[in-house]
Amino acid sequence: MSVVFQKHETIHCDRCNAPFECKANSYTKCQCSNVYLTINEVQYVSELYDGCLCVNCLRDLQKEYQGTL
Structure with missing residues (x-):
C-alpha cells in the first residue's frame, strides 16, 4: 500500500x-x-478582493480598516 501526500x-x-x-x-x-x-474587517477585505490574500496583506488591510474608524 502506498501513501499519497x-x-x-x-x-x-x-x-x-x-x-x-x-x-x-x-x-x-x-x-x-x-x-x-x-466580522467588520472580513467584510472590508471581501469588498476589496475576491481571492486569497497573504498574511502581510491581511495585516495591512486590517490596519487600514482600523485607521478609518
Missing part, C-alpha cells in the same frame, strides 16, 4: 501577487489562520 496549492496573493501555499483544506495550518479579523 497531497501537496497544498501554491497561489498568488490577489493584492500583492506574492506566492504562498494555500492550505484551505487544512485551515488551521493555513497562514491566514494566524490573522484574527473581526
